[in-house]
Amino acid sequence: MKTFTYRTATSLDEGLEPGATFLAGGTNLVDLMKLGVATPDVLVDVTKLPLDEVSDRPDGGLRIGAGVRNSDLAVHPRVRQDYPVLSQALLAGASGQLRNMATTAGNLLQRTRCRYFMDATMPCNKHEPGSGCPAQEGDHRNLAILGGSPSCIATHPSDMAVALTALDAVVQTDRRSLALGDLYVLPGSTPEQETVLSHGELITSVDLPDPRGKSAYRKVRDRASYAFAVGSVAAVLRVDDGTVADVRLAFGAVAPKPWRAYRAEEALRGRPATRSSFLEAADAELAAATPLRDNAYKITLIRNLVASVLEGLA
Amino acid sequence: MDLRVNGEPHSLDLDPRTTLLDALREHMGLTGAKKGCDHGQCGACTVLLDGRRVNSCLILAVTLDGASVTTIEGLSHPVQEAFLEHDGFQCGYCTPGQICSAVGMLAEADGASLPDAEIRERMSGNLCRCGAYPNIVAAIREVAAR
Incomplete structure (x- = not known):
């Protein structure tokens, strides 16, 4: 591991010197430092800042401190009762040990597990812009079918972020408010740029609006537990008289960011809450998919997941 | 420090x-x-x-x-005795981690009923290359039921 200096952050808006990065739970960053993929000169520990509260908001929503541990958030009474999709997504991610360490903001900002990104000796446009993307012709079985580019087809690995995307979460930083969907940027020709955050901008909380329907998260992976998704769906659904009154859908492990399925939602509103409408809605979203040699299976997987999750909620 | x-x-x-x-x-x-x-x-x-x-x-x-x-x-917990009784290991390399994890997991579960599938899910962050999982689950099941 490259050497670095360490200090603790003492205020929310103190920013970062050049070459510095924030450290929270460290479950991804410390690993990437061991691998030589992350090489910060300075680590600024934000875990001593007062960011570990979950509190009710006046509008009936919830404010989740950026430093709240994933395990604590998963079992918070209001999350379990009003936002089950979030609790389910958190518990589907990582292991008990890792969830005790990982934080809300750290989870949002974790890096892709694309094998070429995780290997400092391989070309990767995120490590070194212009060096190429071996995944295009190589191992892309678990990489993006939506939102990728010839420069990068990495997938965002988080489960929690998929649930938060379906919940219309808003990210608060020390400088501004951002819809979660606007936090991430698609790779285009600059995959090294993953979010709109400026250097030193600190996420302080994630806000949820009041609960807007029944919700659920379902994740498919290569083994029963403790694995990243090969595909996942988060859904919030409200049905009146057999008709879809409101729906929010997000897909995981298929795109460089948690993928909000706006086209599917539009196709569903006002339609009968039946399996055939759910499948048609999934098709409306997945028509834009651009699979490569080994990941077209995700289209069928997501299509079936959408139908089964929505049937479970309808 | x-x-x-x-x-x-x-x-x-x-x-x-x-x-x-x-x-x-x-x-x-x-x-x-x-x-x-x-x-x-x-x-x-x-x-x-x-x-x-x-x-x-x-x-x-x-x-x-x-x-x-x-x-x-530094641990003194019934899980340790239960691993001996149920032969919850073969080579023993993963055992300290399995036991610390089980103790932490039981505290997280806080007395909730733990069917085997739930024990396996909650312990999924601890791998055992010898494959002693059935006996590990049995050891934890016994302590969880007390």
Whole structure:
């Protein structure tokens, strides 16, 4: 591991010197430092800042401190009762040990597990812009079918972020408010740029609006537990008289960011809450998919997941 | 930095790159917590940090000034006896991590009923290359039912 200096952050808006990065739970960053993929000169520990509260908001929503541990958030009474999709997504991610360490903001900002990104000796446009993307012709079985580019087809690995995307979460930083969907940027020709955050901008909380329907998260992976998704769906659904009154859908492990399925939602509103409408809605979203040699299976997987999750909620 | 390990205070002067696991093994002579993958994937390094189970290989020791750590050497818990009774190991390399994780997991479950599938899910962060899982589950099941 490259050497670095360490200090603790003492205020929310103190920013970062050049070459510095924030450290929270460290479950991804410390690993990437061991691998030589992350090489910060300075680590600024934000875990001593007062960011570990979950509190009710006046509008009936919830404010989740950026430093709240994933395990604590998963079992918070209001999350379990009003936002089950979030609790389910958190518990589907990582292991008990890792969830005790990982934080809300750290989870949002974790890096892709694309094998070429995780290997400092391989070309990767995120490590070194212009060096190429071996995944295009190589191992892309678990990489993006939506939102990728010839420069990068990495997938965002988080489960929690998929649930938060379906919940219309808003990210608060020390400088501004951002819809979660606007936090991430698609790779285009600059995959090294993953979010709109400026250097030193600190996420302080994630806000949820009041609960807007029944919700659920379902994740498919290569083994029963403790694995990243090969595909996942988060859904919030409200049905009146057999008709879809409101729906929010997000897909995981298929795109460089948690993928909000706006086209599917539009196709569903006002339609009968039946399996055939759910499948048609999934098709409306997945028509834009651009699979490569080994990941077209995700289209069928997501299509079936959408139908089964929505049937479970309808 | 100051760290309390198994009830004993330790004053340490460490390179900031030192993980909690390396601090325990290389600087305090506590070799119970094992280095398996060193990437948070196997659970052999599991210890209790302020009572909660964590992967000590992914925590920089320098972040823990004032914290309290319990390793297998400092543990006295019915799970240990149950692993012996149920033969919950073969080579034993993953066992300290399995036991620390089980103790942390039982505290998280807080008396909730734990069917075998639930024990397996909650213990999925601890791998056993010998495949002693059925006996590990049996040991934990017995303690959970008490």
